[in-house]
Amino acid sequence: MNDHSQAPNKNVRMKIRGLTKAFGKKIVLNNLDLDVYAGESLVVIGGSGTGKSVLLKCILGLLKPDSGSIEINGQDIVGLNGDAMESVRRKFGMLFQYAALFDSLTIWENVAFGLMQAHGVPKDKAYKIAIEKLSQVGLGESFATKNPAELSSGMKKRVGLARAIATSPDTLFFDEPTTGLDPVMGDVIDRLIVQSVKELGATGLTITHDMDSAKRISDRIAMLYDGKIAWVGPTKDIETTDNPYVHQFINGLLEGPIKVSVTSSDRAAE
Numbered sequence: 553m554n555d556h557s558q559a560p561n562k563n564v565r566m567k568i569r570g571l572t573k574a575f576g577k578k579i580v581l582n583n584l585d586l587d588v589y590a591g592e593s594l595v596v597i598g599g600s601g602t603g604k605s606v607l608l609k610c611i612l613g614l615l616k617p618d619s620g621s622i623e624i625n626g627q628d629i630v631g632l633n634g635d636a637m638e639s640v641r642r643k644f645g646m647l648f649q650y651a652a653l654f655d656s657l658t659i660w661e662n663v664a665f666g667l668m669q670a671h672g673v674p675k676d677k678a679y680k681i682a683i684e685k686l687s688q689v690g691l692g693e694s695f696a697t698k699n700p701a702e703l704s705s706g707m708k709k710r711v712g713l714a715r716a717i718a719t720s721p722d723t724l725f726f727d728e729p730t731t732g733l734d735p736v737m738g739d740v741i742d743r744l745i746v747q748s749v750k751e752l753g754a755t756g757l758t759i760t761h762d763m764d765s766a767k768r769i770s771d772r773i774a775m776l777y778d779g780k781i782a783w784v785g786p787t788k789d790i791e792t793t794d795n796p797y798v799h800q801f802i803n804g805l806l807e808g809p810i811k812v813s814v815t816s817s818d819r820a821a822e
């Protein structure tokens with residue numbers, strides 16, 4: 553466990569040390585360490601309920617860890633107050649699990665929301681940027697004045713991605729980007745994610761349990777289990793590693809070190 557494959561010559565964009573978060577007696581993150589290098593796309597995989605979302609929420613400042621540090625560009629963001637955290641978040645772009653578009657706004661207004669609200673970009677300029685970003689994710693100007701309700705899940709994801717990249721963030725977060733999409737649309741979104749991260753020269757952090765997606769998007773993969781990073785390494789190594797946690801997870805095996813609750817009595821015993 554905790555082989556961080558840290559290459560000393562790489563710039564660390566995000567340095568997480570000793571991150572711990574519990575809810576009551578349930579320890580979700582337990583002294584977790586992880587580095588994310590500048591310009592890489594790192595995907596955190598792990599089973600349902602292992603704490604991927606909790607990790608992401610701690611990084612985004614939406615949950616306060618019990619202990620540990622999260623350095624972003626050298627600044628520990630744990631415990632930052634409203635305005636200070638807001639200025640850190642201004643450099644972030646985020647694609648939420650179900651795109652999380654505002655139903656009351658048109659597509660272009662959704663894309664331009666952060667530009668106008670957080671960055672103070674005037675409406676006409678924000679419109680132009682929104683159209684440009686929509687085109688980058690394969691949506692023409694005819695979509696601009698539609699409502700989110702008129703779009704399929706895949707189209708909504710594209711809009712969510714356009715919104716995530718609209719402010720040219722230096723760090724992009726993707727929460728289960730392929731959830732709810734058919735495999736072909738999942739592939740399209742993954743390709744757009746890779747393209748967007750590279751075009752911006754941004755750092756990407758994704759959480760998912762979709763292994764196909766993880767392999768398509770990532771330069772490195774980290775596996776979360778039992779509150780810690782059980783394995784992290786280059787994507788190409790994931791098939792050949794002899795790490796028993798990774799082996800069990802990527803092959804979908806019931807037998808192995810990962811404990812899976814199958815029956816309600818199993819869960820009662822936890």
Ligand SMILES: Nc1ncnc2c1ncn2[C@@H]1O[C@H](COP(=O)(O)OP(=O)(O)OP(=O)(O)O)[C@@H](O)[C@H]1O
Nearest residue numbers: 575578580598599600601602603604605606607761
């Ligand atoms: N606000 C909260 N209050 C209490 N428990 C929580 C809270 N948020 C998360 N948890 C618990 O923390 C654990 C990890 O949840 P989390 O949502 O991070 O898992 P996950 O790995 O993202 O799962 P999935 O892949 O199913 O989304 C779960 O047991 C969950 O019930």
